[in-house]
Amino acid sequence: MLDVQLLCREGEGPVLFDMDGTLFAGDLGETSFFLLLAAELLQKEPQAIKEADISLLAQAQTGRVPEILASYGSAVKQGRMDRAYQITSDYVQDLPYDTVFHACKQAFDAFSGSPVVFSFDGVAHRLYVKKEAHMLAILQTCLQAKRDVFLVSASPLAVVNSFCELFSFSGLTCLAADGLHILPYGQGKVERLNEAGLKAAAIAFGNSIGDTQMLQMARYGVFRHPGDDHDLLDLAIRMHWILFP
Numbered sequence: 001m002l003d004v005q006l007l008c009r010e011g012e013g014p015v016l017f018d019m020d021g022t023l024f025a026g027d028l029g030e031t032s033f034f035l036l037l038a039a040e041l042l043q044k045e046p047q048a049i050k051e052a053d054i055s056l057l058a059q060a061q062t063g064r065v066p067e068i069l070a071s072y073g074s075a076v077k078q079g080r081m082d083r084a085y086q087i088t089s090d091y092v093q094d095l096p097y098d099t100v101f102h103a104c105k106q107a108f109d110a111f112s113g114s115p116v117v118f119s120f121d122g123v124a125h126r127l128y129v130k131k132e133a134h135m136l137a138i139l140q141t142c143l144q145a146k147r148d149v150f151l152v153s154a155s156p157l158a159v160v161n162s163f164c165e166l167f168s169f170s171g172l173t174c175l176a177a178d179g180l181h182i183l184p185y186g187q188g189k190v191e192r193l194n195e196a197g198l199k200a201a202a203i204a205f206g207n208s209i210g211d212t213q214m215l216q217m218a219r220y221g222v223f224r225h226p227g228d229d230h231d232l233l234d235l236a237i238r239m240h241w242i243l244f245p
Contacts, residue, residue, distance in 0.1 A: 002242055004203075004222055008141045013202030015142045016193070016214055019153035019160060021207040022224055023135045026128035028163060029155025031111055032103040033072075033088045034118075034127050036095065039103070041065045046103035051116050054127060058118045066120075073123035081210065082185050085154040089177035092156035104162035134245075136167060138205075143171050150175060150201075152192060152214060154185040189214040205244075208232070215241060 008015060020027040032046075038053050039046040041060055060066040068091060075083035092100055107129045115128035142149050149172040153160050157176040164174065175184050175192040184192045190213045193201075204211075204218035209232065215221035221241035226232035236243055 002220065004242065004244060005138060005141055007203055007220060008138055008147065009145050011147075011202050013200075013219070014148040014150060014198055016150045016152055016201045016204040016218060017139060018189075018206040018208070018211045018214070019151055019163060020155055022205050022211070023139060023163075024132050025130040026112075026115075027126075027155075028104060028107055028129045029085070029088055029153070029159050030125070031107040031127040031129050032100065032159055032162075033092065034125060035103045035107055035111070036092065036099070037065050037068065039099075046099060047106045049103075049106060050110060054116050054118050057125075058120050060120070069120045073121045073125075076123055082154075082183055082188075085177060085185055086183055089154075089156045089179060089183070092158055093177075093179050095158070097158050097161070100156070100158040101162040101165065104159055105166060108166065131167075135205075139169065139172075143169065147202075149173070150193060150196070150198065152176075152184050152189045154183055154188075154210065185210045187213050190217060193217065209235070212239075215239070 017023060020029055035046055035049050038049050038057055042053055072084055072087045075087060108131060111127045112130040115126045117124055117126050151160060151172055152175045154177055157178040160174045160176040173196060175196060177183055182188045182191050201218040203220045203222060204215045205222045206215050207224035221239060222244050223236040223241040225243050225245055
């Protein structure tokens, strides 16, 4: 297998990263979204939300929180992840950045153990994020090597910026859901990169079907190993991507 660290350190050309599930385990966009909804429901600061508070989302009946959860769940049930991501973005972009930052910090501080699951309107939702040092080291290697690094995510821009602040990453271009441009999911990732002046890349890192087109832009596609998801595993093998733990 090719040495991915060596490719990042000594290669040339832009490097592309998905965020959720690629640079860490779990989904920061989704976890912070539910954490912020719980904070609104319970009228608490996001940094005060604990695992026990999340179960109360399943019982939400009044106000806009159950309406948002119902819309999000409907999109998930229909397989419309682009719509689900847009709902997340629409909610988060109206909040102060500091509020979103504290929610993201709390996500890593309090929801990095076993996944926390709650159900609303027949749809199960999960809160979970966990730092993965080997992936953060790869991103840091690319930045130290002065590569042009693009972080391309369908999570809200405030969440992506919070991730960078939490782990002290700077000098990279963040393309995320911002309410102004096309949602960077699937072909939308390619379109956002094209808008930024990028037509091809040296390396691209991803972990889901929504990263397929972005990985196809790169000479080397690096795919986080999907475990028991045989469809994704077959796709990665068929596309000759590097499978990475």
